[in-house]
Amino acid sequence: SQQGEEDPQALSIQEGENATMNCSYKTSINNLQWYRQNSGRGLVHLILIRSNEREKHSGRLRVTLDTSKKSSSLLITASRAADTASYFCATADSGYSTLTFGKGTMLLVSP
Protein backbone atom coordinates (compact mmCIF):
# COMPACT_ATOMS: atom_id res chain seq x y z
CA SER A 1 0.00 0.00 0.00
CA GLN A 2 1.17 3.55 -0.63
CA GLN A 3 2.27 5.50 2.41
CA GLY A 4 3.58 8.70 0.89
CA GLU A 5 1.55 10.56 -1.69
CA GLU A 6 3.31 13.27 -3.67
CA ASP A 7 1.65 16.38 -4.94
CA PRO A 8 1.55 17.57 -7.67
CA GLN A 9 1.79 14.56 -9.96
CA ALA A 10 3.54 16.71 -12.55
CA LEU A 11 5.21 20.11 -12.46
CA SER A 12 6.54 22.17 -15.34
CA ILE A 13 8.70 25.24 -14.72
CA GLN A 14 11.37 27.40 -16.37
CA GLU A 15 15.05 27.29 -15.54
CA GLY A 16 15.87 29.55 -12.61
CA GLU A 17 12.49 29.13 -10.95
CA ASN A 18 11.96 27.25 -7.72
CA ALA A 19 10.16 23.90 -7.65
CA THR A 20 8.15 22.75 -4.66
CA MET A 21 6.85 19.22 -4.22
CA ASN A 22 4.80 17.94 -1.35
CA CYS A 23 4.43 14.55 0.29
CA SER A 24 1.73 13.41 2.69
CA TYR A 25 1.76 10.21 4.69
CA LYS A 26 -0.57 8.37 7.01
CA THR A 27 1.21 6.65 9.88
CA SER A 28 3.97 7.48 12.35
CA ILE A 29 7.41 7.59 10.85
CA ASN A 30 11.01 7.36 11.96
CA ASN A 31 12.28 9.32 8.97
CA LEU A 32 11.26 10.56 5.56
CA GLN A 33 13.51 10.44 2.52
CA TRP A 34 13.46 12.00 -0.92
CA TYR A 35 14.78 10.23 -3.99
CA ARG A 36 15.24 11.22 -7.61
CA GLN A 37 14.76 9.01 -10.63
CA ASN A 38 15.95 9.74 -14.16
CA SER A 39 14.43 7.98 -17.14
CA GLY A 40 12.56 5.38 -15.13
CA ARG A 41 15.62 3.53 -13.89
CA GLY A 42 17.57 3.57 -10.62
CA LEU A 43 16.69 5.96 -7.81
CA VAL A 44 19.24 8.23 -6.18
CA HIS A 45 18.94 9.22 -2.55
CA LEU A 46 18.77 13.00 -2.08
CA ILE A 47 18.11 13.72 1.56
CA LEU A 48 16.81 12.14 4.77
CA ILE A 49 14.97 14.03 7.50
CA ARG A 50 14.28 12.45 10.86
CA SER A 51 10.98 12.73 12.68
CA ASN A 52 12.48 15.06 15.29
CA GLU A 53 13.80 17.45 12.65
CA ARG A 54 11.77 20.22 11.04
CA GLU A 55 14.02 21.42 8.24
CA LYS A 56 17.11 20.26 6.42
CA HIS A 57 19.24 21.69 3.63
CA SER A 58 21.55 20.14 1.09
CA GLY A 59 22.90 22.40 -1.63
CA ARG A 60 19.91 23.73 -3.58
CA LEU A 61 17.55 21.36 -1.77
CA ARG A 62 15.46 22.29 1.23
CA VAL A 63 13.23 19.77 2.96
CA THR A 64 10.69 20.49 5.65
CA LEU A 65 8.77 18.05 7.80
CA ASP A 66 5.58 18.70 9.75
CA THR A 67 4.76 15.60 11.75
CA SER A 68 1.55 17.14 13.11
CA LYS A 69 0.23 17.42 9.55
CA LYS A 70 2.02 14.28 8.39
CA SER A 71 3.52 16.14 5.47
CA SER A 72 6.84 17.10 3.96
CA SER A 73 7.93 19.41 1.20
CA LEU A 74 10.95 19.39 -1.08
CA LEU A 75 12.07 22.74 -2.49
CA ILE A 76 14.58 22.91 -5.31
CA THR A 77 15.87 26.45 -5.71
CA ALA A 78 17.18 27.99 -8.94
CA SER A 79 16.20 24.95 -10.95
CA ARG A 80 18.20 23.72 -13.93
CA ALA A 81 17.23 21.66 -16.95
CA ALA A 82 19.30 18.84 -15.43
CA ASP A 83 16.86 18.72 -12.50
CA THR A 84 14.27 17.23 -14.84
CA ALA A 85 13.36 13.89 -13.26
CA SER A 86 10.78 12.15 -11.10
CA TYR A 87 10.98 12.79 -7.37
CA PHE A 88 9.75 10.30 -4.79
CA CYS A 89 9.27 10.51 -1.07
CA ALA A 90 9.75 7.41 1.05
CA THR A 91 8.82 6.88 4.65
CA ALA A 92 10.44 4.60 7.19
CA ASP A 93 7.97 3.58 9.86
CA SER A 94 8.78 4.06 13.53
CA GLY A 95 9.73 0.41 13.93
CA TYR A 96 11.96 0.37 10.85
CA SER A 97 9.87 -2.43 9.43
CA THR A 98 8.99 -0.75 6.15
CA LEU A 99 10.38 1.73 3.62
CA THR A 100 7.40 2.79 1.54
CA PHE A 101 7.50 4.93 -1.58
CA GLY A 102 4.90 7.25 -3.06
CA LYS A 103 3.97 7.54 -6.75
CA GLY A 104 6.25 10.48 -7.38
CA THR A 105 6.18 13.95 -8.90
CA MET A 106 7.42 14.35 -12.44
CA LEU A 107 9.37 17.61 -12.75
CA LEU A 108 10.12 19.19 -16.11
CA VAL A 109 12.50 22.15 -16.16
CA SER A 110 12.59 23.94 -19.50
CA PRO A 111 15.63 25.96 -20.62
Next chain:
Amino acid sequence: GAGVSQSPSNKVTEKGKDVELRCDPISGHTALYWYRQSLGQGLEFLIYFQGNSAPDKSGLPSDRFSAERTGGSVSTLTIQRTQQEDSAVYLCASSPQFRGTEAFFGQGTRLTVV
Protein backbone atom coordinates in the same frame (compact mmCIF):
# COMPACT_ATOMS: atom_id res chain seq x y z
CA GLY B 1 31.68 -3.05 -6.11
CA ALA B 2 31.10 0.65 -6.49
CA GLY B 3 27.34 0.37 -6.60
CA VAL B 4 24.40 -2.00 -6.77
CA SER B 5 24.58 -4.04 -9.94
CA GLN B 6 21.58 -5.67 -11.59
CA SER B 7 21.49 -8.05 -14.51
CA PRO B 8 20.24 -8.27 -17.12
CA SER B 9 19.40 -4.64 -17.88
CA ASN B 10 16.59 -5.72 -20.15
CA LYS B 11 14.80 -9.01 -20.53
CA VAL B 12 12.14 -9.97 -23.04
CA THR B 13 10.46 -13.28 -22.40
CA GLU B 14 7.51 -15.20 -23.67
CA LYS B 15 4.44 -15.62 -21.53
CA GLY B 16 4.70 -18.76 -19.45
CA LYS B 17 8.49 -18.84 -19.27
CA ASP B 18 10.48 -18.53 -16.05
CA VAL B 19 12.92 -15.65 -15.53
CA GLU B 20 15.71 -14.97 -13.06
CA LEU B 21 16.83 -11.47 -12.16
CA ARG B 22 20.10 -10.92 -10.35
CA CYS B 23 21.22 -8.29 -7.87
CA ASP B 24 24.74 -7.70 -6.55
CA PRO B 25 24.46 -5.32 -3.59
CA ILE B 26 27.17 -3.01 -2.33
CA SER B 27 29.76 -5.02 -0.45
CA GLY B 28 29.08 -5.05 3.28
CA HIS B 29 25.46 -3.94 3.02
CA THR B 30 23.31 -6.18 5.18
CA ALA B 31 19.88 -5.02 3.98
CA LEU B 32 18.59 -5.79 0.50
CA TYR B 33 15.23 -4.93 -1.06
CA TRP B 34 13.39 -5.76 -4.25
CA TYR B 35 10.80 -3.35 -5.63
CA ARG B 36 8.71 -3.37 -8.79
CA GLN B 37 7.75 -0.30 -10.78
CA SER B 38 5.13 -0.38 -13.48
CA LEU B 39 5.14 2.33 -16.15
CA GLY B 40 4.52 5.74 -14.62
CA GLN B 41 3.83 4.29 -11.21
CA GLY B 42 5.47 4.31 -7.80
CA LEU B 43 7.57 1.57 -6.29
CA GLU B 44 5.82 -1.56 -5.12
CA PHE B 45 7.64 -3.41 -2.34
CA LEU B 46 8.28 -7.08 -3.05
CA ILE B 47 10.73 -8.57 -0.54
CA TYR B 48 13.31 -7.53 2.04
CA PHE B 49 16.39 -9.39 3.34
CA GLN B 50 18.24 -8.38 6.51
CA GLY B 51 21.38 -10.29 7.39
CA ASN B 52 20.59 -13.86 8.38
CA SER B 53 17.02 -13.11 9.45
CA ALA B 54 14.03 -14.63 7.71
CA PRO B 55 13.11 -12.40 4.75
CA ASP B 56 10.00 -10.22 4.73
CA LYS B 57 8.06 -11.67 1.79
CA SER B 58 4.87 -9.76 2.48
CA GLY B 59 5.02 -7.85 -0.81
CA LEU B 60 5.31 -10.78 -3.20
CA PRO B 61 2.19 -10.63 -5.39
CA SER B 62 1.78 -14.36 -5.93
CA ASP B 63 3.45 -17.71 -5.34
CA ARG B 64 4.98 -17.42 -8.81
CA PHE B 65 7.43 -14.96 -7.29
CA SER B 66 10.32 -16.05 -5.08
CA ALA B 67 13.69 -14.68 -4.08
CA GLU B 68 16.78 -15.84 -2.33
CA ARG B 69 19.93 -14.27 -1.06
CA THR B 70 22.98 -16.48 -0.97
CA GLY B 71 25.77 -15.93 1.54
CA GLY B 72 24.26 -12.66 2.60
CA SER B 73 25.29 -11.07 -0.68
CA VAL B 74 23.92 -11.78 -4.17
CA SER B 75 20.16 -12.04 -4.54
CA THR B 76 18.07 -13.67 -7.26
CA LEU B 77 14.42 -12.87 -7.92
CA THR B 78 12.64 -15.65 -9.80
CA ILE B 79 9.33 -15.28 -11.57
CA GLN B 80 7.77 -18.53 -12.73
CA ARG B 81 5.25 -18.86 -15.53
CA THR B 82 5.49 -15.18 -16.39
CA GLN B 83 2.34 -13.23 -17.26
CA GLN B 84 1.99 -10.00 -19.22
CA GLU B 85 1.11 -8.11 -16.03
CA ASP B 86 4.56 -8.99 -14.72
CA SER B 87 6.05 -6.54 -17.23
CA ALA B 88 7.73 -3.80 -15.20
CA VAL B 89 11.09 -2.51 -14.04
CA TYR B 90 12.43 -4.57 -11.15
CA LEU B 91 14.62 -2.53 -8.84
CA CYS B 92 17.03 -3.83 -6.25
CA ALA B 93 18.43 -1.70 -3.44
CA SER B 94 20.76 -2.25 -0.52
CA SER B 95 21.41 -0.42 2.73
CA PRO B 96 24.41 -0.58 5.05
CA GLN B 97 22.31 -1.23 8.10
CA PHE B 98 18.63 -1.87 8.31
CA ARG B 99 15.44 -1.00 6.51
CA GLY B 100 14.54 2.64 6.75
CA THR B 101 18.02 4.01 6.31
CA GLU B 102 19.36 5.35 3.04
CA ALA B 103 18.85 2.88 0.21
CA PHE B 104 21.21 2.57 -2.75
CA PHE B 105 19.49 1.45 -5.93
CA GLY B 106 20.66 -0.45 -8.95
CA GLN B 107 19.64 0.58 -12.46
CA GLY B 108 16.93 -2.04 -12.57
CA THR B 109 15.92 -4.80 -14.93
CA ARG B 110 13.22 -3.93 -17.45
CA LEU B 111 11.15 -7.07 -17.93
CA THR B 112 8.83 -7.35 -20.90
CA VAL B 113 6.55 -10.36 -21.19
CA VAL B 114 5.20 -10.89 -24.69
